[in-house]
Amino acid sequence: MGKRTIIPFGPQHPVLPEPIHLDLVIEDETVVEAIPSIGFIHRGLEKLVEKKEYAEMVYVIERVCGICSFGHGWGYCAAVEGLMKVEVPTRANYLRTIWHELSRVHSHLLWLGLMADAFGFESLFMHCWRLRETILDMFEKTTGGRVIFSVCKVGGVRKDVDNETLGGIVDGLNKIKAEIKGLTDVFITDKSVKNRTLGVGVLSKEKAMEFGAVGPVARASGVLQDMRLTGKGVYDELGFEPVIEEGGDCYARTAVRIREVFQSIELIETAAKGIPDGDIAIAVKGNPDGEFVARMEQPRGEAFYYAKGSGSKFLDRMRVRTPTNQNIPALVQMLQGADLADVPVLVLTIDPCISCTER
Amino acid sequence: MGTFKIGGVVLKSLFNKPATLMYPVIPRKWEERTRGSIGIEEASCILCGICAKKCPTHAIAVAKDQRTWAIERMQCIQCGSCVETCPKKCLRMIPEYTAPGTEKITDVVSIPEQQKQPKPEAAAAE
Numbered sequence: 001m002g003k004r005t006i007i008p009f010g011p012q013h014p015v016l017p018e019p020i021h022l023d024l025v026i027e028d029e030t031v032v033e034a035i036p037s038i039g040f041i042h043r044g045l046e047k048l049v050e051k052k053e054y055a056e057m058v059y060v061i062e063r064v065c066g067i068c069s070f071g072h073g074w075g076y077c078a079a080v081e082g083l084m085k086v087e088v089p090t091r092a093n094y095l096r097t098i099w100h101e102l103s104r105v106h107s108h109l110l111w112l113g114l115m116a117d118a119f120g121f122e123s124l125f126m127h128c129w130r131l132r133e134t135i136l137d138m139f140e141k142t143t144g145g146r147v148i149f150s151v152c153k154v155g156g157v158r159k160d161v162d163n164e165t166l167g168g169i170v171d172g173l174n175k176i177k178a179e180i181k182g183l184t185d186v187f188i189t190d191k192s193v194k195n196r197t198l199g200v201g202v203l204s205k206e207k208a209m210e211f212g213a214v215g216p217v218a219r220a221s222g223v224l225q226d227m228r229l230t231g232k233g234v235y236d237e238l239g240f241e242p243v244i245e246e247g248g249d250c251y252a253r254t255a256v257r258i259r260e261v262f263q264s265i266e267l268i269e270t271a272a273k274g275i276p277d278g279d280i281a282i283a284v285k286g287n288p289d290g291e292f293v294a295r296m297e298q299p300r301g302e303a304f305y306y307a308k309g310s311g312s313k314f315l316d317r318m319r320v321r322t323p324t325n326q327n328i329p330a331l332v333q334m335l336q337g338a339d340l341a342d343v344p345v346l347v348l349t350i351d352p353c354i355s356c357t358e359r
Numbered sequence: 360m361g362t363f364k365i366g367g368v369v370l371k372s373l374f375n376k377p378a379t380l381m382y383p384v385i386p387r388k389w390e391e392r393t394r395g396s397i398g399i400e401e402a403s404c405i406l407c408g409i410c411a412k413k414c415p416t417h418a419i420a421v422a423k424d425q426r427t428w429a430i431e432r433m434q435c436i437q438c439g440s441c442v443e444t445c446p447k448k449c450l451r452m453i454p455e456y457t458a459p460g461t462e463k464i465t466d467v468v469s470i471p472e473q474q475k476q477p478k479p480e481a482a483a484a485e
Binding site for chain 2 (some may be wrong): 044052056059060110123124127138141142143144145150158159172179182183186190270299
């Protein structure tokens with residue numbers, strides 16, 4: 001039994017894109033306990049509902065996260081639309097689904113790059129991000145923005161994408177599919193990469209459920225949980241089935257995200273083929289009154305949106321709970337018994353987005 | 360053999376041209392929809408102030424008495440609300456960012472006096 005030492009990890013650390021602090025209690029080189037603390041970048045975005053009208057608030061909610069900005073905008077709009085009993089036109093739903101799945105592809109490619117960076121594979125990191133640029137260009141072409149799109153609004157979407165451009169997106173995705181496959185094969189088959197991920201930080205199905213893990217973390221432990229199954233968007237019409245892995249380790253979490261990249265590309269292809277003509281938005285009249293909860297599957301997992309209105313154009317309360325918030329307890333569980341050298345990789349496998357978490 | 364899976368990709372990128380652009384030698388290509396900056400066509404502005412009212416970040420200020428339309432470029436988030444709501448369609452989204460700067464500059468545009476109001480029939484004909 002070695003001497004216990006506490007090693008502070010973060011909030012500034014080369015592997016962390018965003019600040020989270022962990023006190024790692026270690027014995028020799030093994031982590032015995034990890035105590036997380038957050039609160040470095042709280043922005044108080046929820047409080048802004050008191051100053052921004054419900055239709056303007058979507059610009060604020062989009063800025064909760066730079067990666068899943070579209071998903072957050074959609075989640076907020078879904079909550080307010082539910083509150084006001086607004087039925088969104090089918091074409092708008094299709095477009096929302098396509099943009100959301102594109103976000104998932106770029107989010108997972110970003111994460112794969114960061115993961116490669118975490119175990120010191122710099123060229124793999126660069127190549128993942130190079131491919132991600134293609135997706136960002138598609139966003140700029142269709143929405144006008146690379147990170148913040150401002151296309152989702154209460155009642156539909158603000159910009160239409162013609163079928164020719166949608167076809168171009170599908171062609172573009174199919175063109176880079178082989179390249180993505182080439183890169184993701186490295187994560188799946190390369191021996192040196194597998195040494196860092198296989199069997200590391202195993203989270204059993206029971207533990208994943210007990211700690212309320214969401215998204216790819218839960219699905220990599222064999223938990224069938226995906227908010228896309230709940231009828232949001234047009235996933236039912238696209239024949240969506242969630243990706244499940246059984247391993248529960250870093251390798252399984254990587255595999256889930258890799259399979260989701262290809263699944264998203266397929267979903268976009270099917271949606272682009274089946275998109276109906278029609279309106280992209282309906283006029284929303286009146287003010288929100290009542291309470292509503294919407295749940296969305298963001299690239300990182302389930303996000304929760306609660307909206308409460310009392311008949312004025314300002315909402316009384318808006319609450320966003322993001323996936324990282326849910327995955328931190330699972331991370332603490334994974335870290336117990338892990339090697340100190342594996343901590344960066346483990347922290348990365350929950351795809352932490354601390355800015356989202358603290359809003 | 361599992362190792363060096365990325366060898367082919369790395370070898371290819373050794374001989375390919377760089378993925379990045381030599382900016383600013385090679386200028387950036389803007390998309391038609393790029394939300395760059397807000398532009399105004401002074402002649403048709405009627406100083407109604409709807410753009411200022413609809414701006415979520417209060418970046419636009421309209422002074423009717425001084426006949427000016429002003430925008431704080433750093434405050435603007437290029438959401439396009441003003442462009443959508445402008446009744447005269449004199450605001451537009453320019454697909455090019457404004458130049459970076461060290462100071463927060465407010466661009467003030469003087470709005471010329473409107474020409475004699477066209478008669479309703481003439482306006483309808485237009």
